[in-house]
Amino acid sequence: MADPTDPRVLVINSGSSSLKFQLLSPADGAVDATGIVERVGQEQGTARITAGDAESAFSGPVPDHKAAMRIVEGLFGDVGLSLSDDRIRAVGHRVVQGGARYSAPVLIDKQVRWDIHDLGKLAPLHNYAAVDGIDGAQALLPDVPHVAVFDTAFFTALPEAAANYALNRELAQRYRVRRYGAHGTSHHFVARAVADHLAAQGRDVSALRQIVLHLGNGASASAVRGEQPLETSMGLTPLEGLVMGTRTGDIDPTIYLHLHRQAGLSADEIDTVLNKRSGMMGMCGMSDFRDITAAVEAGEEAATLAMDVYVHRLRKYLGSYTFVLGGLDVIAFTAGIGENVPMVRERLLTGLEEFGIELDLDANAARGPGLRVISSPASKVAVMIVPTDEELSIAQQAAVVARELAA
Structure with missing residues (x-):
């Protein structure tokens, strides 16, 4: 209190x-x-x-x-x-x-x-x-x-190779097209909480290699070494990256043209489809993972395929970010789905023992408050659930600015 x-x-x-x-x-x-x-x-x-x-x-x-x-x-x-x-x-x-x-x-x-x-x-x-x-x-x-x-502040420190698209240089500069990311306040908060937890155990975290998975209705991934972000999945807008509640995530850009030419959709209509009528909602008619997991357990085909697509995209990012980091020490799950849906974590990480990732199935299925480790003692990569608190992070950052102003 x-x-x-x-x-x-x-x-x-x-x-x-x-x-x-x-x-x-x-x-x-x-x-x-x-x-x-x-x-x-x-x-x-x-x-x-x-x-x-x-x-x-x-x-x-x-x-x-x-x-x-x-x-x-x-x-x-x-x-x-x-x-x-x-x-x-x-x-x-x-x-x-x-x-x-x-x-x-x-x-x-x-x-x-x-x-x-x-x-x-x-x-x-x-x-x-x-x-x-x-x-x-x-x-x-x-x-x-x-x-x-x-929200983008944490990712302003991305390496230029990660922040830039292979777009015409003049157009990119004129219209400020680059990777800005999103959920940065959450990613920073979680990455720091993980580092603090391990440092308290006596571990050197100066070059800690972690992947943070912020999985909510909007979802994003980041690769962080020490306190430096090296990659993030959202780009110019929050549409890019992982499959989300109503957003497509990564998509072939020419699908825009295909929908315009073949379906006669306007730019605004296509924007609505990709941002509000796609993702899990578009694939199976549901975006709440409580409903989706129940439907998967009941064997519903559309929900099962949607879950498979969701996890497949996550695994692609997990693999690519491990190479960007040059190895992996921690996987941190956060936000509503990341913290509360064991099925997603189990399906994502099962079968990765050769890569040093071994989930403790009982710990994964259990619910509890606060930061907790759900990997087995034999796992070389620590897997954690880390509740995010963006409001606290915002409050702390605002308080620092206010104190500096008053000093």
């Missing part, structure tokens, strides 16, 4: 039609309140908050993110908290796209706000909403430092 006198950070994650929030202590991660406003921009929205045993909800118009923040303020009052509490030392905003420029969290001023909006050209579903959320939060909390924490 956090000291009630400790500083707090309000973390804001603004989506195109939602605003998630969490008030927590960056010192120990204790959460005072968490909630979400949904259907922002619609005539009838909803919101809810949980603060310990206290709860409150809202239903009504949420015309924009400024209105959403006012609703958040009211919800805080409902559960006996206040956004004017002087313990709130910073507001940390999750921003998906920081481009090649932003490699660290930064205080949001007019220039940074403009840059985030401009980078919306690369992430239109995310950055424009982030700006709206920033505007709404700054209107409500004008005297508190607002800090942008970028």
Whole structure:
């Protein structure tokens, strides 16, 4: 339990039609309140908050993110908290796209706000909403430092050979086409948690070779040596890479042209198909892995094939990243699927004993809190489940910026 006198950070994650929030202590991660406003921009929205045993909800118009923040303020009052509490030392905003420029969290001023909006050209579903959320939060909390924490920041350190596509150089530079990655806050948090865990056991982690698999509705992989990212699966946008809940992941680019020429689909229609109507949903009509695993166990053909495709893509990345790293010490699973679906982990890693990967099936099937090892004692490669905490990471990074500003 956090000291009630400790500083707090309000973390804001603004989506195109939602605003998630969490008030927590960056010192120990204790959460005072968490909630979400949904259907922002619609005539009838909803919101809810949980603060310990206290709860409150809202239903009504949420015309924009400024209105959403006012609703958040009211919800805080409902559960006996206040956004004017002087313990709130910073507001940390999750921003998906920081481009090649932003490699660290930064205080949001007019220039940074403009840059985030401009980078919306690369992430239109995310950055424009982030700006709206920033505007709404700054209107409500004008005297508190607002800090942008970028999902792409960790991957600005990618080697140039990994960051660049073999695209016409002039076009790539003019339109800022390169690999930016995503989920960087999670990948960094997990990679550091793994290193800290092993270092506490006396292991030298300065050149630790690990593959982090962030498997949620959106999914991505990274290869990390020491604290240096060497590869990541998402690219210019979050569409590239692994099979996801509704996204294709890697796909032959000429499929765009094929769908346009043969099916008569427009660019926007193709974008919708690849991002919202494909992946697991497109293959078997389901994106929730609780439903998918049940269907696989029941022998449903479409679900079984979808699972096979999902795992096959994962194994391709696992193999290629092992070579990029020059060997492998750790595989870390995180996010909703990575942490909670034993079937995916078992199907991915079974049969890899020749490569030093041996899963403990009982440990893999067991559920439990916190970081845990699920490889057998004989496994040369440690396999771990590492719960991610992007909100805590954002809060900690925002708190550092706020302290430096106050110093």
